[in-house]
Amino acid sequence: MCIIGLGQIGGSLAWALSEKKNRVIGISRRKETVEKAEKMGIISKGFTEITREALKESDIVILSTHLGLYNEILKKIRGFEGVVSDVGSVKSEFAKICKKYGFRFAGAHPIAGTEKSGLESADPKLFENKICIISGWSDETSKRKISQIWKYVGSKVMYLEPGEHDELLAFISHLPHAIAFSVVQASFKARMKNKEVMGGSFKDITRVAVSPAEMWADIFAENSKFVSKAINIFISEIKKLQKLIMSKDKEKILQYILESKEKI
Amino acid sequence: MCIIGLGQIGGSLAWALSEKKNRVIGISRRKETVEKAEKMGIISKGFTEITREALKESDIVILSTHLGLYNEILKKIRGFEGVVSDVGSVKSEFAKICKKYGFRFAGAHPIAGTEKSGLESADPKLFENKICIISGWSDETSKRKISQIWKYVGSKVMYLEPGEHDELLAFISHLPHAIAFSVVQASFKARMKNKEVMGGSFKDITRVAVSPAEMWADIFAENSKFVSKAINIFISEIKKLQKLIMSKDKEKILQYILESKEKI
Numbered sequence: 465m466c467i468i469g470l471g472q473i474g475g476s477l478a479w480a481l482s483e484k485k486n487r488v489i490g491i492s493r494r495k496e497t498v499e500k501a502e503k504m505g506i507i508s509k510g511f512t513e514i515t516r517e518a519l520k521e522s523d524i525v526i527l528s529t530h531l532g533l534y535n536e537i538l539k540k541i542r543g544f545e546g547v548v549s550d551v552g553s554v555k556s557e558f559a560k561i562c563k564k565y566g567f568r569f570a571g572a573h574p575i576a577g578t579e580k581s582g583l584e585s586a587d588p589k590l591f592e593n594k595i596c597i598i599s600g601w602s603d604e605t606s607k608r609k610i611s612q613i614w615k616y617v618g619s620k621v622m623y624l625e626p627g628e629h630d631e632l633l634a635f636i637s638h639l640p641h642a643i644a645f646s647v648v649q650a651s652f653k654a655r656m657k658n659k660e661v662m663g664g665s666f667k668d669i670t671r672v673a674v675s676p677a678e679m680w681a682d683i684f685a686e687n688s689k690f691v692s693k694a695i696n697i698f699i700s701e702i703k704k705l706q707k708l709i710m711s712k713d714k715e716k717i718l719q720y721i722l723e724s725k726e727k728i
Numbered sequence: 729m730c731i732i733g734l735g736q737i738g739g740s741l742a743w744a745l746s747e748k749k750n751r752v753i754g755i756s757r758r759k760e761t762v763e764k765a766e767k768m769g770i771i772s773k774g775f776t777e778i779t780r781e782a783l784k785e786s787d788i789v790i791l792s793t794h795l796g797l798y799n800e801i802l803k804k805i806r807g808f809e810g811v812v813s814d815v816g817s818v819k820s821e822f823a824k825i826c827k828k829y830g831f832r833f834a835g836a837h838p839i840a841g842t843e844k845s846g847l848e849s850a851d852p853k854l855f856e857n858k859i860c861i862i863s864g865w866s867d868e869t870s871k872r873k874i875s876q877i878w879k880y881v882g883s884k885v886m887y888l889e890p891g892e893h894d895e896l897l898a899f900i901s902h903l904p905h906a907i908a909f910s911v912v913q914a915s916f917k918a919r920m921k922n923k924e925v926m927g928g929s930f931k932d933i934t935r936v937a938v939s940p941a942e943m944w945a946d947i948f949a950e951n952s953k954f955v956s957k958a959i960n961i962f963i964s965e966i967k968k969l970q971k972l973i974m975s976k977d978k979e980k981i982l983q984y985i986l987e988s989k990e991k992i
Binding site for chain 2: 685
């Protein structure tokens with residue numbers, strides 16, 4: 465197997481597989497990352513470029529880079545006859561590009577990881593007891609092969625169509641991130657610069673705002689339609705609450721809050 | 729000193745003071761709470777009703793109940809000649825009611841506490857190294873007395889006008905809570921009921937949605953003006969991001985995210 469990109473997710477997957485005595489090839493543009501991964505036993509062998517040499521031992525290639533690099537990478541490995549997979553947060557685009565280049569493929573999205581990034585934050589136990597969504601595949605064999613990998617590293621596998629996946633994730637992950645970035649801006653506008661005074665709720669909501677910017681720019685752009693829809697639905701909800709707040713009608717505000725609490 | 733309301737904040741304050749060998753009278757409507765607090769040494773003596781008897785030993789009374797009960801309680805203790813204080817999340821209203829009844833007063837708002845509630849979640853170390861905002865006072869002596877209590881239990885004291893306090897808190901605490909309640913509703917609307925799949929960012933943002941509903945209905949109603957303003961500013965910010973997302977312009981989306989990250 466070959467993993468392209470040795471950040472938190474790619475590094476953790478490589479590590480989990482290597483710990484179980486599998487041979488994993490790793491590719492990262494940064495030489496220091498490759499060297500570190502080799503030294504720590506996270507990968508068996510590393511490369512800094514995507515070449516035939518790097519792929520020749522592998523029958524599965526897993527993309528673990530920013531979504532924005534997919535097209536370039538898949539173009540480069542055109543003709544690869546094994547199964548192509550990824551770990552990205554948006555699934556429609558991956559399936560589309562794979563089809564375009566004629567790959568056998570099965571997309572995956574492990575619901576794991578923290579706001580940190582890079583190999584330093586990799587953890588071989590990252591996927592244990594976490595959900596991994598398998599989404600978009602060319603054939604049953606590819607789907608089964610990729611599912612097995614994620615089960616093997618301890619994840620619970622579920623299956624969703626790429627469109628369903630992207631809509632679901634827009635609500636449960638992309639929307640909260642969009643909110644985090646916007647809340648920071650809104651609060652700053654209010655000249656609210658006294659960081660010492662910030663309570664737990666503000667820290668909660670903005671924790672994820674430290675996530676890698678490039679990764680999120682890619683996700684928002686690639687899942688544009690559903691993220692925008694989620695923002696619309698969210699705005700109409702918060703406006704409803706705002707209207708109740710402006711009316712100062714405690715009973716109705718309470719009702720709204722209680723309804724939310726029931727749904728958590 | 730007498731503390732009215734033995735929830736997380738009132739209970740923790742009573743406990744912190746009792747640990748330092750101070751005599752604290754506690755009042756709670758629930759008999760079991762009073763008995764538990766007495767048994768655990770959180771208070772020296774407890775009452776289930778606000779009576780002259782309950783207040784006669786105290787020269788400071790601290791309200792630690794929902795905001796919605798302030799008027800009723802303060803009406804009941806009219807004529808009390810000591811200093812009245814509170815721990816509430818909105819400060820303009822407390823000052824207004826105290827003035828109406830002619831009390832000596834100094835409002836306080838410890839920026840501490842979790843989403844939990846009740847005496848079970850009290851902790852004598854809750855206020856250590858936390859900010860406590862003193863906001864709205866009738867005279868310097870009252871202000872000094874109340875400040876001393878919070879410094880004594882380990883808090884860093886800062887001073888703000890009630891209006892400033894309420895606007896600041898609208899952004900850093902009330903807005904994140906309004907968002908949490910609305911996000912839950914929005915996600916539910918999208919038939920997003922698969923709770924297992926929810927990632928860390930969704931859990932972060934909705935953690936506070938379990939906070940006591942009545943307390944939040946009170947806060948929203950009492951700080952209606954500033955919370956509504958904060959929601960407006962936030963909506964205009966997230967709409968700005970939404971517009972960039974809809975344009976799929978990765979560079980501009982990235983720019984927005986980077987600006988947010990700088991401000992955290």
